Amino acid sequence: MKRPKLRKASKRLTCHKRYKIQKKIREHHRKVRREAKKRGRKKPRKDPGVPGAAPFKEALLREAELRKQRLEELxxxxxxxxQKEVEKRRKLDAKRSAGAAQEQTEGKVIEASDVILEVLDARDPMGCRCPQLEQAITCSGGGKKLLLVLNKIDLVPKENLEKWLNYLKKEFPTVAFKSATLLKDRNMPETFTRKRARIDLSRHTESFGSECLVKLLQEYGRTQNKAIQVGLVGFPNVGKSSIINSIKKDRVCDVGPARGVTKSMQIVRIDKQMRILDSPSILADPTNSAATLALRSIIHVGESCSVNVAKVVDAFLSLCNKQQVMMSYSIPDFENAEEFLRLLAQKRGMLKKGGVPDIENIAKLLLCDWTGAKISYHSEPPASHILPPYLTKDKIAEMQTGFNLKKLEEGNSSTVQALKYRSSASSIVFQSAGMTNGKIVKNKVVEEESEWEDLETSEEDFMETDDDQDSTEENDVKEEGRGQMTGKAELGMGQTGQAHSENETAESGLDSSLSFSLDKTAAEDDTYDFTTDYV
Structure with a gap:
């Protein structure tokens, strides 16, 4: 039996192996030094710092620390x-591409729709109209119809609404509409709370005028004997998507108080015979006035604005009654727009660091209040009715054909009677700046059709010229063939005559080769006569 080992094995090596390892280590160190010498790199020297015996040591250390902090802050x-420059450039590029896409989308909606609904804000209907859009629709041809939908009628006095309906129906068929703003998404789960607040939500969940609009469009579709497509167009925050949600009685389109929520075209099916196309907002032209751009252009609250917001709000407040604005916002008297914004920011608590009022964001929120449904204001229609230059009596009659105007009048009157309106005292009087110019891409389909027609006519002319050339060539070929046949016939007659002369010369014993060569020409030598047998 083998005795177990009580001690561990020794780690001592033989001298030969130990010397070999030491030799390898020396060679490795030598190689490292050689490579370091070739590279010329040396270890960085450690900063010795300020000696302890140096005068003003604390001041020098403090100055070095401050210099280091300044460099880091810089x-x-x-x-x-x-990062801000890159973000600003990216947003600018995105805005340009979105603007170009929106312009193209408006043209696509106009081209694909049989009936176009121009949605207007009842508080400023004339400022929501786009002359470029109306001209593009009325002059496009193809039987396209234009209807005006007067939305947000609950935010204006009843007398003012009736005046605008009587004014607008002289140009286009006009539908009074009040959309539902608090519709739940059917996909969202319903939550219950213990305490339910007793708030009347009927004003926000009910819509008025939707049945009248749907019946009007359905009857027009029956007269056309086909399924129709209806396009909704208009400036930001006039309620295009809310109208579709009110008709469907469901939240099928995204809506919100911010401007420009709809980014692309969306198709919503109403029934088997009608589909509605929701489109992005019309872009306002920069040549409009400052107040018009403030109300009709897309402004995002989070973005930095390079325009002086005080001037924009000043131009905007110049169109309103100052006393009514003070009563509506419950603020004291102010001298200019900057003071008004400062007082409003202090009241709403929109302050920056140090208690400084946030003028820029409060100005944007003020404009959002006016384009949204928070502020009640109204504008009076013009005293004298003057038709735009692109509208004539024939165009007006053409736009009204196919619609039952009597039922439309009855539906508008029932809608007006069913609503509760704001009083004239609580509504701010606003002076409208007139129609707003917009950017609309012209219809390219008509231009392409004309180009195709020109191309077809040019092709027909080209084919006719080719046919003429072919006919002339055929005539030339026929004439050449006739000339060749006559030449061959004459040549055959000459050859038969020559044969008789050869016989005569043979009988007379003369040389016929000389006379034959004299009678033949150079062209006759090259021709081949099929009527003669050659041996």
Whole structure:
């Protein structure tokens, strides 16, 4: 039996192996030094710092620390500036591409629709009309119809609404509409709370005028004997998507108080014979006035604005009654727009660091209140009715054909009687700046059709010229063939005559080769006569 080992094995090596390992280590160190010498790199020297016996040591250390902090702060600011510049450039590019896409989308909606609904805000109907859009529809041809939908009628006094309906129906068929703003999405789960607040939500969940509009469009579709497509167009925050939700009685389109929620065209099926196309907002032209651009252009609250907001709000407030604005916002008297914004920011608690009023964001929220449904204001229609230059009596009659105007009048009167309106005292009087110019891409389909027609006519002319050339060539070929046949016939007659002369010369014993060569020409030598047998 083998005795177990009580001690561990020794780690001592033989001298030969130990010397070999040491030799390898020396070779490795030598190789490392050689490579370091070739590279020329040396270890960085350690900063010895300020000696302890040096005078003003604390001041020097403090100055070095401050210099280091300043450098770090400068680097951080430069990095933030670069990031802001990149973000600003990216947003600008995205805005340009979105603007171009919206212009193209408006043209597509106009081209694909049989009936176009121009949605107007009842508080400023004339400012929501786009002359470029109306001209493009009325002059496009193809039997396209234009209807005006007067939305948000619950925010104006009843007398003012009746005046606008009487004014607008002289140009286009006009439908009074009040959309539902608090519709739940059917896909969202319903939540219950213990305490339910007793709030009347009927004003926000009920819509008025939807049945009248749907019946009007359905009857027009029956007269056309086909399924129709209806396109909704208009400026931001006039309620295009809310009208579709009110007709469907469901939240099928995204809506919100911010401007420009709808980014692309959306198709919503109403029934088997009608579909509605929801489109992005019309872009306002920069040549409009400052107040018009403030109300009709897309402004995002989170973005930085390069325009002086005080001037924009000043131009906007110049169109309103100052006393009514003070009563509506419950603020004291103010001298200019900047003071008004400062007082409003202090009241709403929109302050920056140090208690400084946030003028820019409060101005944007003020404009959102006016384009939304928070502020009640109204504008009076013009005293004298003057038709736009693109509208004539024939165009007006053409736009009204196919619609039952009597039932439309009855539906509008029932809608007006069913609603509760704001009083004239609580509504701010607003002076409208007139129609708003917009950016609309012209219809390219008509131009393409004309180009195709020109191309077809040019092709027909080209084919006719080719036929003429072919006929002339055929005539030339026929004439040449006739000339060749006559030449061959003459040549055959000459050859028969020559044969008789040869016989005569043979009988007379003369040389016929000389006379034959004299009678033949150079062209006759090259021709081949099929009537003669050659041996």
């Amino acid at each position: 680097k951080r600011q430069q990095k933030l500036a670069r």
